[in-house]
Amino acid sequence: MTAVTTAPARTAAEPRAxxxxxxxxxxxxFWSLRSAPWSLVISALVVLALNAGQAWDHWRYWHQxxxxxxxxxxxxxxxxxxxxxxAGIAMMIAAAAIGTLAVTGEYGTGLIRVTFTAVPARxxxxxxxxxxxxxxxxxxxxxxxxxxxxxxxxxxxxRHADVTIGYPGALRIVAASALLAPLSALVGVAVGVIxxxxxxxxxxxxxxxxxxxxxIHASGHVSAVIAHALPxxxxxxxxxxxxxxxxxxxxxxxxxxxxxAVWAAVAAxxxxxxxxxxxx
Amino acid sequence: xxxxxxxxxxxxVIEVNELTKRYGQTAAVQDLTFxxxxxxxxxxxxxxxxxxxxxxxxILGLNSPSGGTVxxxxxxxxxxxxxxxxxxxxxxxxxxxxxxTAGAHLSALARSNRIPRARVGEVLDATGLAxxxxxxxxxxxxxxxxxxxxxxxxxxxxxxxxxxxxxNGLDPEGxxxxxxxxxxxxxxxxxxxxxxxxxxxxxxxxxxxxVIGRGRLLAAEPxxxxxxxxxxxxxxxxxxxxxxxxxxxTGAGAAVQPQGGDRLTVTGxxxxxxxxxxxxxxxxxxxxxTQNPSLEDAFMELTASSSDYRAGGxx
Numbered sequence: 235m236t237a238v239t240t241a242p243a244r245t246a247a248e249p250r251a252x253x254x255x256x257x258x259x260x261x262x263x264f265w266s267l268r269s270a271p272w273s274l275v276i277s278a279l280v281v282l283a284l285n286a287g288q289a290w291d292h293w294r295y296w297h298q299x300x301x302x303x304x305x306x307x308x309x310x311x312x313x314x315x316x317x318x319x320x321a322g323i324a325m326m327i328a329a330a331a332i333g334t335l336a337v338t339g340e341y342g343t344g345l346i347r348v349t350f351t352a353v354p355a356r357x358x359x360x361x362x363x364x365x366x367x368x369x370x371x372x373x374x375x376x377x378x379x380x381x382x383x384x385x386x387x388x389x390x391x392x393r394h395a396d397v398t399i400g401y402p403g404a405l406r407i408v409a410a411s412a413l414l415a416p417l418s419a420l421v422g423v424a425v426g427v428i429x430x431x432x433x434x435x436x437x438x439x440x441x442x443x444x445x446x447x448x449x450i451h452a453s454g455h456v457s458a459v460i461a462h463a464l465p466x467x468x469x470x471x472x473x474x475x476x477x478x479x480x481x482x483x484x485x486x487x488x489x490x491x492x493x494x495a496v497w498a499a500v501a502a503x504x505x506x507x508x509x510x511x512x513x514x
Numbered sequence: 515x516x517x518x519x520x521x522x523x524x525x526x527v528i529e530v531n532e533l534t535k536r537y538g539q540t541a542a543v544q545d546l547t548f549x550x551x552x553x554x555x556x557x558x559x560x561x562x563x564x565x566x567x568x569x570x571x572x573i574l575g576l577n578s579p580s581g582g583t584v585x586x587x588x589x590x591x592x593x594x595x596x597x598x599x600x601x602x603x604x605x606x607x608x609x610x611x612x613x614x615t616a617g618a619h620l621s622a623l624a625r626s627n628r629i630p631r632a633r634v635g636e637v638l639d640a641t642g643l644a645x646x647x648x649x650x651x652x653x654x655x656x657x658x659x660x661x662x663x664x665x666x667x668x669x670x671x672x673x674x675x676x677x678x679x680x681x682n683g684l685d686p687e688g689x690x691x692x693x694x695x696x697x698x699x700x701x702x703x704x705x706x707x708x709x710x711x712x713x714x715x716x717x718x719x720x721x722x723x724x725v726i727g728r729g730r731l732l733a734a735e736p737x738x739x740x741x742x743x744x745x746x747x748x749x750x751x752x753x754x755x756x757x758x759x760x761x762x763x764t765g766a767g768a769a770v771q772p773q774g775g776d777r778l779t780v781t782g783x784x785x786x787x788x789x790x791x792x793x794x795x796x797x798x799x800x801x802x803x804t805q806n807p808s809l810e811d812a813f814m815e816l817t818a819s820s821s822d823y824r825a826g827g828x829x
Contacts, residue, residue, distance in 0.1 A: 249628045251595035259626035266618035267611065268650075344609035348666060351574050351603050352623050354592045359626075513577040 256353065256362035264336060264366055274370075277328035278378045284321040285382045289389040296393050306395040313403055315390065316383045317411040317473055323444060325378070326466065329371055329415040330439040333422025336367050337505075338432040346514050360509040364423050364502055368416045375415025379408045406487065410472035410494075417465055417494055418443055420501040427508045458483035468493035525587035526552040526673040526705040528573060533582035535568050535729075542568040543729040546582070550707050550724070552673070555700045557720030557737070558709035561817050565729040566709040567605065570678050574603055586674055598627040598670030604663035605678045612652030616643055616662050619651060624669055637665040642691075656683025664692070674705040681715050693719045713813035727817045743812045748781045749788055752801035762795045763788060776800065 264270055292299075292306070292315060306312065340346045353359050383404070387396035399405055422439045429435035447466035452458035461467045462485050471490040528550035535543040543565040550556045560566050571577040573584050575592030584590070586601055594600050610619055620634045638644045641661040646654070651662065660683055667675055677696075681689050696719055700706045710716055716723065716737070723740050725733040733740060753759045756778055760770045768783040780788060785804050792799050 248596070248599045252628065255628045256626055259622045262618060262622040262625055263614070266615065266622065267613045269613060339611055339613075343611050344606055345611050346609075347571070347574075347576055347605055348609050348623070349626075350576055351601070351605075352596070352598050352666075353626050354575055354597045355595045358595075511578055513571075 251355070253358060253362065256358055257366060260359075260362045260366040263340075263363075264370060267339070269335075270332075273328070273332055274374055277325070277332070278374070278381075280324050280328070281321045281378050282382055282385060284324060285315065285318050286385050286389060288318045288320075289315045289386040292395075293389055293392055301393075301395075303393060303395040306390075306393070307397060310403070312387060312390055312395060312397040313401070313407055314474075315386045316404070316407055317379065319470070319473075321382070322411065322414060322466075322469055322473065325375070325411070325414050326418040326443050326469075327440055329375070329418035330422035330425075330443050331436050332371065333367050333419030334426040334435045334439050335422075335432060336363065337423050337426030338430060338435050341426070341430040341514070342432050350514060356509040357506050360427060360506045364420065364505045367419050367423055368502075371416040371419040372412070375412040378415070379412035382411070383408050407473050410469055410490075413494060414465075414469050417498050417501075420498050420505070421465070424501040424504040424508070427505045452483045455483070462489065463493060465493060465497050523552045523673070523703060526703075527587065528674065528705060528707060529583075529585050529588075530569065530573070531583045531585075533569065533572060533584055534580045535565075535572060535577060536580040541580075541729050543572065543579075543726075546726065546729065546731055548724050548731060548734045550705055551722070552705040553700055553703055554722045555696045555706045555708060555720045556722040556724060557716035558707055558724050558726075559713060559716060559813060560709075560711065560726040560732075562711050563728075564711075564726045564817075566711075566726065567678055568729075569726070570603070570605060570676055570707075570709065573676065574601065574605075576605075596627045598623065598629060598672065600670070600672055601674045601676060602667030602670060602672040603676040603678075604660070604667045604680055605676075607656060607659035607663045607683070610651045610659065610662065613650060615648050615650050616654070616665075617647035619662065620666060620669065623666055627670055629669055633669060633671075637668045640668065641665040657685060657688050660684055660692075661688070664695070672704075675699060675707070677706075677708045679709055679711070681710065689715075713810045717810075725813070725816060732816050741812055743816065748779050748805045749783065749785050750801065750803045750805055751778045751780055751788060751799060752776045753778070753792070753797055753799050755797050758795065759792060759797045759799075762791050762797065766791055779805075 292301075292311065340349060349359060350356055383399065387398070390396040397404060399408065421443055422435075425439045425442065426435045429438055443466060447461065447464045450457050450461045450464070452461045452467070462483070468490040471485060472487060530546055530548050533543055533546040534541060546565075546569060558566055558569070568577065572579050573586065573591065575590060591597065591601060616638065617634065620637065621631065624631065624634050635644070638647050641664050643658065643661050643665060646658065651659065654662065660680055664677070664680065667677070680692055684692060696706050696708060708716075708719060721737050723733060723735060723737050724731070725740070750773075751759065753776055756772060756776055760772065760778060763770050763780055763783060766783060766787070768788075769781045771779045773779055783791075785802050789799065789802060
């Protein structure tokens, strides 16, 4: 025993508490689970497959549709294929689940008691966890979105129907789709901190991010106001290349970006605040 | 080596003061007041459901009290930005993520408290887990998880240590090791607070006792004094005429409990007196044996009325 303990009167020599140590600990925790890289890789493959599949479809049935490159590009098809709605849904669900499980994996197992005993300052712990997950998912989203754009345009180039990232709207679509990952993960983290149980929290995240927008379309003024406040429809706005005048309830790109920003901010604040004084 | 740290270290005293924790209508802990001092292993005893775990969580600030205060070293534990150098705790060996390796689990904890990486290897060695550091916790037995929890508690080399039922799942060798460890930590002047629902576990581990039942304090005293609480010796008697003997002994002022068949347990009379009385009433005895009171008996006696979950349902 004497080998493991030194004179125990050294609490006075405790080093100053630093936030970056909490970031380091959360970084270690995130990557020390085998499920972390796997869930990222699988999610990326699903998203890429959905987008590439759509592009491949257009390549395959090109002559059947009597398509010309000029018309295809003029209709905004290369941008639509770059990140399809299905891929967006998959990205949101995967990212929300990853964010939720990173939190509920700690609450559900009881590990959170060990964590809060080691670091009684709970809010900094949750802030560090939220930051690490946001950073990982931002890089993940950016990588998937960029690779997807390149892959889709490479497929379409076989029909000379591809565009570059400099094409009007291309960068916006890549950026919005990339940010879908950290945004959904943040919502997942907040729901995880509040709900705590894995299954219930994942279900709640999916209801908030996917089921509610499924039920609320912009079909009237009121529903349009609500729909335009939801991240899924905001992403659709940023991702979609509308034909002018088609949208009965038009909204600006700036409005859609604002929805992204507000949801991310509110989710982050909730995640950190909710850790406060509740018993664990 | 740390004898000089002695007994008067206010920074290591746990003070629980009129602590109450209610969940809805039920009080898990009620008006609990006690002090845990350094230099001893203090046993925290009570039947299942007595409120031991709740009290430990309140000490650590994991749960907030409904009333009263609790401090470690004079301040609420939650006021420390980092905890491992102040209090080490093992609440439940299951409080881990099974998908992580033992090494990763401890490394993340150490990192959060700015504890050098080398310390992780030290506590793994000290708890006998060095060989399984790279294995995922999912495959650990309960005994190995207990060792991992103890390793985590030791990470910050803290002056105060809390353990909730740490002997569960340990093999006899492990139990012996843990007892030695606790005594060693206390001898270094640390505060060691160990809960258990089994008196027999404390018998060879603790020298001070805090006993609670149904959330209330029943006793707080040295183990030796607690042991003296036992009602004194009882005598087991076997006789072909238990009813006759019971009547004779009760008449002489003894308390008699039929144990079924031909067996009686008698308190309040010595074996010699019982023999004399049997002889006088011409009752045959098959067996006459004095039972010495144990610490277990003192504990059972004290907590009998405050057991929440008792077999037999006679509440």
